[in-house]
Amino acid sequence: MKLGLKPFNSYDNEEESAATRVVQSGILSGFLGIDGPQFLGGPEVIDFEKEVQRFFCVDHAITVNSWSSGLLCALGAIDLEPGDEVITTPWTMSATAMSIINWNAIPVFADIDPKTYCISPLTIQKAVTKRTKAVVAVDIFGHSCDYDEIRKVLPKHIKIISDSAQAPGATYKGEFCGTIADIGGFSLNCHKHIHTGEGGVITTNDRKLAERCRLIRNHAESVIMSRPDAPLSNMLGYNLRMGEIEAAIGKVQLAKLPAIIKTRTVAASLFTELLSKSKSLTVPSIDPNYKNVYYMYPLLLDESICREKVLKSLGSHGINFLQPGYTNIHLLPLFRHKKVYGNSDLPWSLSDNTYSYEPGLCPVAESFHQKRLINIPLNHYHWSKGQIHELCRIILKSVDEAKSV
Numbered sequence: 001m002k003l004g005l006k007p008f009n010s011y012d013n014e015e016e017s018a019a020t021r022v023v024q025s026g027i028l029s030g031f032l033g034i035d036g037p038q039f040l041g042g043p044e045v046i047d048f049e050k051e052v053q054r055f056f057c058v059d060h061a062i063t064v065n066s067w068s069s070g071l072l073c074a075l076g077a078i079d080l081e082p083g084d085e086v087i088t089t090p091w092t093m094s095a096t097a098m099s100i101i102n103w104n105a106i107p108v109f110a111d112i113d114p115k116t117y118c119i120s121p122l123t124i125q126k127a128v129t130k131r132t133k134a135v136v137a138v139d140i141f142g143h144s145c146d147y148d149e150i151r152k153v154l155p156k157h158i159k160i161i162s163d164s165a166q167a168p169g170a171t172y173k174g175e176f177c178g179t180i181a182d183i184g185g186f187s188l189n190c191h192k193h194i195h196t197g198e199g200g201v202i203t204t205n206d207r208k209l210a211e212r213c214r215l216i217r218n219h220a221e222s223v224i225m226s227r228p229d230a231p232l233s234n235m236l237g238y239n240l241r242m243g244e245i246e247a248a249i250g251k252v253q254l255a256k257l258p259a260i261i262k263t264r265t266v267a268a269s270l271f272t273e274l275l276s277k278s279k280s281l282t283v284p285s286i287d288p289n290y291k292n293v294y295y296m297y298p299l300l301l302d303e304s305i306c307r308e309k310v311l312k313s314l315g316s317h318g319i320n321f322l323q324p325g326y327t328n329i330h331l332l333p334l335f336r337h338k339k340v341y342g343n344s345d346l347p348w349s350l351s352d353n354t355y356s357y358e359p360g361l362c363p364v365a366e367s368f369h370q371k372r373l374i375n376i377p378l379n380h381y382h383w384s385k386g387q388i389h390e391l392c393r394i395i396l397k398s399v400d401e402a403k404s405v
């Protein structure tokens, strides 16, 4: 590769000895799908959850085998009725929207805020109907949503779930992302800041919601007989449990999170210093209310500049790993054709509102995706100062070249 970038890898002998300790114990999972102490998992899982609680200053942490599983639990836990609407952003990973559909609720997409790339409170306000039950806000690229504004535009009974997969350690007005909403959580998938290969953790300060998440994680339907006081709706349980090896490694990784964030922040500041020199580029905004942990470093091209030309020019200088655009989940074929559960029209047939997922629904997200955004994948590589200087030099040159042709 042109810049000699090395793939990001935070593993060393600490993770190795954590994994070895578990293998030598012979106990690779401590879970049982029946009521009793083992319903909550083995010693490493319990310990890891305690450390997550301590780190993020949150009352409950519930480990799962992926954050997609975590979202599934969270959406089930808030007691969705089939046909309820859940507002979310198109600028996320598909799992965010699938966790809504899974419970036969209807995703409603609100556009992103051009400054933060996160769901825009004003657009949320316009999307609220009598059927709205929740909002799934996503702290995208490591940047928090504006939770106070989101709360302000919503009726009180509407729950907020935060998908903080990309933002462990990010803060909003001094509070950790993932702990501000009713339920939140993080991904521990191998591309994220810290990882266990696959894994995730749900965080909440609400005891009842935590309890429901724990039930859905571990075969709720078969456990509930011995718990007459437990809820019944949406208590369709799965096996979404985390193994002991992942939990043991998770503890080591969590301890490394502050150092990883520091490295990302230092790299991002240098990118900002160098790239903000160009009038044709918008760098991530800096606001004292937010601590960004920079999963990605998004760059926005001025409207007058043709992204194709910039990419072509970057390519001619040997740079072909920058990512043009992000996602428009609302334009996935699943939504365009409204086809999910066999040939039924579920979940849309459960509501008499009309739903359209046509282009034009989220103009900011669409234009950023199609024309204006270039992402620097901070999460994929180790970045030296020299490499950042060299990449910025090439980016600035390519933007200039694109302007002149």
Ligand SMILES: *Cc1c(COP(=O)(O)O)cnc(C)c1O
Residues within 6 Å of the ligand: 066, 067, 068, 069, 092, 093, 095, 096, 138, 163, 165, 166, 187, 188, 189, 199, 200
């Ligand atoms: C990675 C990611 C997920 C899914 O997490 P997994 O652990 O891979 O299932 C969900 N939402 C966002 C925004 C993500 O980046």
